[in-house]
Amino acid sequence: MDVPQTVTVALEDRPVDGATCLEAGAGVGNATAGLLANGARRVYAITNDGDHATMVRERIGRAEADRTAVIEADLTNTPLAADSVDLITAHALFNVLPPSALSAVVEELTRVAAPGCHLVIDDYEPLPEDAAVSDLFAVQNAAAEIAAGRPAMTFYPSAVLRRLFAGYGWAFERERTLLDPVPWTASHVEAHANAARSRATELTVELGDPLIAEVDRLVDAIGSESAGTMYSVVMRRLD
Numbered sequence: 001m002d003v004p005q006t007v008t009v010a011l012e013d014r015p016v017d018g019a020t021c022l023e024a025g026a027g028v029g030n031a032t033a034g035l036l037a038n039g040a041r042r043v044y045a046i047t048n049d050g051d052h053a054t055m056v057r058e059r060i061g062r063a064e065a066d067r068t069a070v071i072e073a074d075l076t077n078t079p080l081a082a083d084s085v086d087l088i089t090a091h092a093l094f095n096v097l098p099p100s101a102l103s104a105v106v107e108e109l110t111r112v113a114a115p116g117c118h119l120v121i122d123d124y125e126p127l128p129e130d131a132a133v134s135d136l137f138a139v140q141n142a143a144a145e146i147a148a149g150r151p152a153m154t155f156y157p158s159a160v161l162r163r164l165f166a167g168y169g170w171a172f173e174r175e176r177t178l179l180d181p182v183p184w185t186a187s188h189v190e191a192h193a194n195a196a197r198s199r200a201t202e203l204t205v206e207l208g209d210p211l212i213a214e215v216d217r218l219v220d221a222i223g224s225e226s227a228g229t230m231y232s233v234v235m236r237r238l239d
């Protein structure tokens, strides 16, 4: 299984070997692949998206099925026991969590974390104001806000997440930069454009069509762009 460089760098100073791990927000399972490659005893890969769960199961295949449990659940209410996890990864999770979900997710991650648990949060700093991709994300958020009442993406500063977890009894251990700048490739741009178009089609034609036209214009104007930074923060749960 290929492990992206960002995951490799984020995990290289963590004691994964023999650990019980949780990939919070499994997506395509990049962190799960990294945890398995680094010798995790067991990985719980949790996502609330059934298609993602299927993708992760296919990615790990039979060879790693014994060490991995892919669980479709909400991170505010997981089937994991209290104090049961040695290491948690939140690799690109927080940017898809709306502010309204933050405290419930942090509470649940704290509940399942064993004393001394390592938490690796890898995410994006808010983009510079002149980043062209910000305009695309703004339209994606506008469509999501109107259709579902919450943003599609929120870039939380590392300092904010550090203080939030500190308030739940976690101690800061280290921070490093994973990407500077972040390469938003043409396929990333197209994926965000498609997500925005999909949300816009849920709206009335009067609201949705202008948003779709703006998405199309922005995709042509942006192409690809390198902007912003991705950080990796480690916190430890105090005993």
Ligand SMILES: C[S@@+](CC[C@H](N)C(=O)[O-])C[C@H]1O[C@@H](n2cnc3c(N)ncnc32)[C@H](O)[C@@H]1O
Residues within 6 Å of the ligand: 023, 024, 025, 026, 027, 028, 029, 030, 031, 032, 046, 047, 048, 049, 052, 073, 074, 075, 076, 090, 091, 092, 093, 096, 097, 101
């Ligand atoms: C961008 S992906 C994460 C990428 C992944 N960690 C990786 O390294 O490949 C975000 C994931 O978090 C999941 N997610 C978002 N909110 C969630 C919630 N409240 N409960 C469970 N999963 C959630 C999404 O369904 C998606 O699978």
